[in-house]
Amino acid sequence: MSAAVEHIQDLGEYIAASPSSFHAAAEAARRLDAAGFTRLNESEAWEGGPGKHYVIRDGALIAWIVPANAAPHTGFRILGAHTDSPSFKLKPKPTTGRHGWLQAGVEVYGGPLLNSWLDRELALAGRLVTADGEERLVATGPMLRFPQLAIHLDRNVNEGLKLDKQQHMNPVWGTGDPGSADLLGVLARQAELDPEEIGGYDVVIADTQKPALFGSGDEFFAAGRLDNLSSVHAGLTALIGAAAGNPEQPGAIPVLAAFDHEEIGSESRSGASGPVLQDILGRISDGLGATAGDRTRALASSVCVSADTGHAVHPNYADRHDPLNQPVVGGGPLLKINANQRYATDAVGAALWARLCGDEQVPYQEFVSNNVMPCGSTIGPLTATRLGIRTVDVGIPLLSMHSAREMCGVEDPKRLAAVVERFFG
Known part of the structure; x- marks a missing residue:
C-alpha cells in the first residue's frame, strides 16, 4: 500500500469520527494524547517551558510543541485550518x-x-x-x-x-x-x-455515507467534510510527525490552529476572528519569560500557512475558471492568490511555499479566480490582520466543494501533510 493511500484511509477514518466540529476537536485530542501531548485548561495556570500541549475551546483546537531550546523571542510556524463545514x-x-x-x-x-x-x-x-x-x-x-x-x-x-x-x-x-x-x-x-x-x-x-476511493485506478477520494477536515488532518499528522522527530530542532514553535465557524465568518470565541490563537500564543511566550518586546519579535518572525480547500477546474464548467490557471485534482496542493487579499498570499509567502514544496519534491498548482467570479476567502487574511503574521493561503483542490460529499485526488492530502511537516520542522 502506498503512503498516499495509507494517508487517505487515515483521513477517511478521521472524517468518519468527526461528524461535527466538536467531534473533530475530540478526535484530534485523542490522537494527540496517544502521541504524548498534554491537554491544558485555559482557566488554570500553565507551567512554562518545553513540552507538547493542546487546548480545546468549544469546537476549536490549538496544539503546539515548545522545543527545549526555545527562547522568549522564538517565533511560531502556524498551520491554520477549520473544523466546521456547511x-x-x-x-x-x-x-x-x-x-x-x-x-x-x-x-x-x-x-x-x-x-x-x-x-x-x-x-x-x-x-x-x-x-x-x-x-x-x-x-x-x-x-x-x-x-x-x-x-x-x-x-x-x-x-x-x-x-x-x-x-x-x-x-x-x-x-x-x-x-x-x-x-x-x-x-x-x-x-x-x-x-x-x-x-x-x-x-x-x-x-452517513462512508468515505471511499473511486475511479478507474482508485485515484479519487470522496467524503463529506473534506472542506476542511483534509487540512486539519494534514496539520494534525504533520504536528505528530514533528513531535516524533528531533525535539531539539531549532528555529520555531510549531502550532496547529484548528478554528471553528469559518463557514459563517469566523466571528466567535473559537473562530479565527476571535482571540483564541492570540491568547494561546501569548501564554506560550509568557511561559518562556517573554517581555512585550520579545512577543513582538516572535510575531514578526512567525509565519502562518492557512490551509483550506480550493477549486479544481471543472470539466463541464471550465468557463467559470481562470483561462490559464486551471488546477486539477491529483496535481498537487494549491497556492491560492488574490489581488484583493481575499487570500493572504504575497510574493514572500509564495516563495516560501515554492521552497517548501521543492524541498519535499511535491508539485504545487497556483489558483486564482476568474475576474468575473467572486472569490471566496479563508482564515488567512483574518489571521494576518489580527496578529500581523505573514500568511500564505494553500490547500488541496476539490470538485463539488460545499456538497454533502466532496471529492479530491488521492495523492494531494499526503502531499499537503508532507509540506506542512517540512514547514513545522
Whole structure:
C-alpha cells in the first residue's frame, strides 16, 4: 500500500469520527494524547517551558510543541485550518412535522449545496450541555432524510430545481404526531441523559455515507467534510510527525490552529476572528519569560500557512475558471492568490511555499479566480490582520466543494501533510 493511500484511509477514518466540529476537536485530542501531548485548561495556570500541549475551546483546537531550546523571542510556524463545514443546525423547538410525518426544524449553516443533501441518509451530531454545564458529545446513526419531490409531481424539475430553505429543507425522521414526539429526547437517550437535563445544544446534520476511493485506478477520494477536515488532518499528522522527530530542532514553535465557524465568518470565541490563537500564543511566550518586546519579535518572525480547500477546474464548467490557471485534482496542493487579499498570499509567502514544496519534491498548482467570479476567502487574511503574521493561503483542490460529499485526488492530502511537516520542522 502506498503512503498516499495509507494517508487517505487515515483521513477517511478521521472524517468518519468527526461528524461535527466538536467531534473533530475530540478526535484530534485523542490522537494527540496517544502521541504524548498534554491537554491544558485555559482557566488554570500553565507551567512554562518545553513540552507538547493542546487546548480545546468549544469546537476549536490549538496544539503546539515548545522545543527545549526555545527562547522568549522564538517565533511560531502556524498551520491554520477549520473544523466546521456547511450543513444544517437544529433550531430551538426542533420537533416539528405535519401530515403524519415527524420532521426536524433546522437552520442553514454556512453555504451548503442544498440539492446535494437530498435523498441521503443523515445523522445528527454535536454536543448537549446540561443545566450544570456538563458537555456530552452525541452522534446518531442514520435517522433523517430530505426527500425530494418525485418528477411525476414536478415535470419541470430538470429544467431548474429551486429549493426554499424554510419550506423544503425540513428533514423527516419518523411518522406520528409531533405533539407526542421529542427529537431532543432521542439525542438525550443516545447521550445517556434525561431529556430534562438538557440546558442547551449545538447539533448539526451530517452525512452517513462512508468515505471511499473511486475511479478507474482508485485515484479519487470522496467524503463529506473534506472542506476542511483534509487540512486539519494534514496539520494534525504533520504536528505528530514533528513531535516524533528531533525535539531539539531549532528555529520555531510549531502550532496547529484548528478554528471553528469559518463557514459563517469566523466571528466567535473559537473562530479565527476571535482571540483564541492570540491568547494561546501569548501564554506560550509568557511561559518562556517573554517581555512585550520579545512577543513582538516572535510575531514578526512567525509565519502562518492557512490551509483550506480550493477549486479544481471543472470539466463541464471550465468557463467559470481562470483561462490559464486551471488546477486539477491529483496535481498537487494549491497556492491560492488574490489581488484583493481575499487570500493572504504575497510574493514572500509564495516563495516560501515554492521552497517548501521543492524541498519535499511535491508539485504545487497556483489558483486564482476568474475576474468575473467572486472569490471566496479563508482564515488567512483574518489571521494576518489580527496578529500581523505573514500568511500564505494553500490547500488541496476539490470538485463539488460545499456538497454533502466532496471529492479530491488521492495523492494531494499526503502531499499537503508532507509540506506542512517540512514547514513545522
